[in-house]
Amino acid sequence: MPEQPGKNAIEVRGVRKVFGTGENQVAALDTVSVSIRENEFFTLLGPSGCGKTTLLRLIAGFDFPTAGEILLHGQDIAPLPPFKRPVNTVFQSYALFPHMTVAQNIGFGLEMLGKSKGEIEARVAQMLRLVKMEALKARRTSQISGGQQQRVALARALAPQPKVLLLDEPLSALDYKLRKEMQIELKRLQNETGITFIFVTHDQEEALTMSDRIAVMSAGKILQVGAPRDIYDRPAERFVADFIGETNFLQGTVVAKKPGLATVKFASNATITAGYPEGFDPSGEVTLVVRPEHADLVPDPAKGTIAGMLSNIVYFGTDTHYHVKLDGGENFIVRHQNSRSSPVTYERGAKVGIQFEEDAARVLKD
Numbered sequence: 001m002p003e004q005p006g007k008n009a010i011e012v013r014g015v016r017k018v019f020g021t022g023e024n025q026v027a028a029l030d031t032v033s034v035s036i037r038e039n040e041f042f043t044l045l046g047p048s049g050c051g052k053t054t055l056l057r058l059i060a061g062f063d064f065p066t067a068g069e070i071l072l073h074g075q076d077i078a079p080l081p082p083f084k085r086p087v088n089t090v091f092q093s094y095a096l097f098p099h100m101t102v103a104q105n106i107g108f109g110l111e112m113l114g115k116s117k118g119e120i121e122a123r124v125a126q127m128l129r130l131v132k133m134e135a136l137k138a139r140r141t142s143q144i145s146g147g148q149q150q151r152v153a154l155a156r157a158l159a160p161q162p163k164v165l166l167l168d169e170p171l172s173a174l175d176y177k178l179r180k181e182m183q184i185e186l187k188r189l190q191n192e193t194g195i196t197f198i199f200v201t202h203d204q205e206e207a208l209t210m211s212d213r214i215a216v217m218s219a220g221k222i223l224q225v226g227a228p229r230d231i232y233d234r235p236a237e238r239f240v241a242d243f244i245g246e247t248n249f250l251q252g253t254v255v256a257k258k259p260g261l262a263t264v265k266f267a268s269n270a271t272i273t274a275g276y277p278e279g280f281d282p283s284g285e286v287t288l289v290v291r292p293e294h295a296d297l298v299p300d301p302a303k304g305t306i307a308g309m310l311s312n313i314v315y316f317g318t319d320t321h322y323h324v325k326l327d328g329g330e331n332f333i334v335r336h337q338n339s340r341s342s343p344v345t346y347e348r349g350a351k352v353g354i355q356f357e358e359d360a361a362r363v364l365k366d
């Protein structure tokens with residue numbers, strides 16, 4: 001994706017972080033570079049152990065890079081200890097002081113910064129309004145619910161007006177319904193405060209619904225950075241396509257190529273022409289990816305792009321999944337949205353064709 005204009009809040013340049021020595025060495029971050037813009041809701045998304053928390057800890061200053069540098073508004077922040085960085089962190093565990101009231105917790109960071117009593121009171125009142133906790137300001141944090149604790153943790157982190165807020169899986173301790181509510185709440189807080197949020201999650205749906213941009217990470221590397229739609233519709237690598245949403249993968253061989261498009265032949269002799277990511281030169285064995293909802297079934301196999309047999313139909317209420325065994329032996333899923341008027345025209349065992357637009361498929365490295 002072309003870089004959008006906008007000032008960078010954080011620039012991570014060639015950062016490596018190695019833990020341990022000798023045989024026990026782990027490169028938690030393997031030369032990572034990324035720019036995060038001002039006023040952006042930016043998400044680090046990836047499976048457990050891919051290096052998300054390590055990157056947050058380096059930005060916060062709790063740890064130091066083995067190599068590379070991190071700039072905040074163009075300045076190298078290496079010499080700054082954590083408390084001097086205009087960066088605050090919200091932890092998964094909230095880390096509130098249970099014996100203090102809600103208001104005392106929120107004001108704690110401001111006291112540490114030596115702010116005056118009047119200034120602290122005014123700011124705490126503003127934060128209580130922002131997170132809608134005015135009614136509970138005098139309660140101890142041991143006497144409020146998990147969702148309320150989460151709001152207090154956010155208010156406490158936002159109170160000193162950091163330039164950047166780091167959020168390390170802040171919603172993972174909440175139940176499903178509360179988590180959905182807090183997702184909307186977090187997005188609102190980011191919009192209202194204009195602070196850059198760097199949010200860590202391994203939940204792809206959470207990343208897609210909340211973020212302006214997402215960095216998908218795997219094994220210490222950033223594989224792709226882009227807007228949610230970009231990442232979903234135009235994955236740069238097989239891992240990204242697999243990690244985010246459901247995808248059909250078809251193995252094939254490149255038989256023709258022109259700029260931006262490759263023609264791939266499959267086991268059933270069908271050929272498909274599709275685009276591929278920048279920087280990838282498709283040849284030999286490749287993988288074709290197609291999202292289930294971007295493909296259509298046609299009753300006449302000859303009119304489809306690939307022919308097969310309907311092996312299963314699974315009804316999900318909002319949509320139906322059609323499982324197709326392709327003539328070449330591969331499995332393929334087509335997802336159709338249901339509507340009250342959608343006719344049921346297919347039966348298990350029927351011969352069908354699968355169709356999709358050229359730009360619905362994508363050729364990736366095998």
Ligand code: ATP
Pocket residue numbers: 019020026027028046047048049050051052053054055202
């Ligand atoms: P999770 O989602 O489980 O929190 P993560 O993506 O945040 O995972 P990190 O915690 O950044 O991953 O860890 C990345 C890698 O570095 C892992 O292999 C982890 O075991 C290793 N690692 C992290 N911290 C240390 C440490 N202090 N000492 C040794 N290895 C570490």
